[in-house]
Amino acid sequence: MLLDKEDKLDLLKRNLQTNTTANDEYLKALLDQSVALMKRRGIVEEDSMDYHMAQVDYAAFLFRKRANLEAPFPEHLKQELRDILFSQKMK
Numbered sequence: 001m002l003l004d005k006e007d008k009l010d011l012l013k014r015n016l017q018t019n020t021t022a023n024d025e026y027l028k029a030l031l032d033q034s035v036a037l038m039k040r041r042g043i044v045e046e047d048s049m050d051y052h053m054a055q056v057d058y059a060a061f062l063f064r065k066r067a068n069l070e071a072p073f074p075e076h077l078k079q080e081l082r083d084i085l086f087s088q089k090m091k
Contacts, residue, residue: 015060034058054080
């Protein structure tokens with residue numbers, strides 16, 4: 001396994017530029033939600049750095065979106081997800 005749950009939580013906290021533990025349970029739930037949302041887009045969970053980083057980026061977007069419900073889905077994240085999906089379909 002490239003990254004375990006704690007590694008992904010640490011990366012997510014770094015992405016969000018926070019080091020407190022106050023939101024850890026919520027952030028873990030967002031990581032789980034990002035997996036579910038990626039599955040809904042047709043992406044199969046896999047143990048690759050691309051997948052794990054997309055999961056972290058998706059969770060970071062979900063966290064930031066709560067402050068601005070009208071925030072558009074980031075283009076870089078759309079591209080990340082497309083690339084993973086295409087890569088998986090090519091296998």
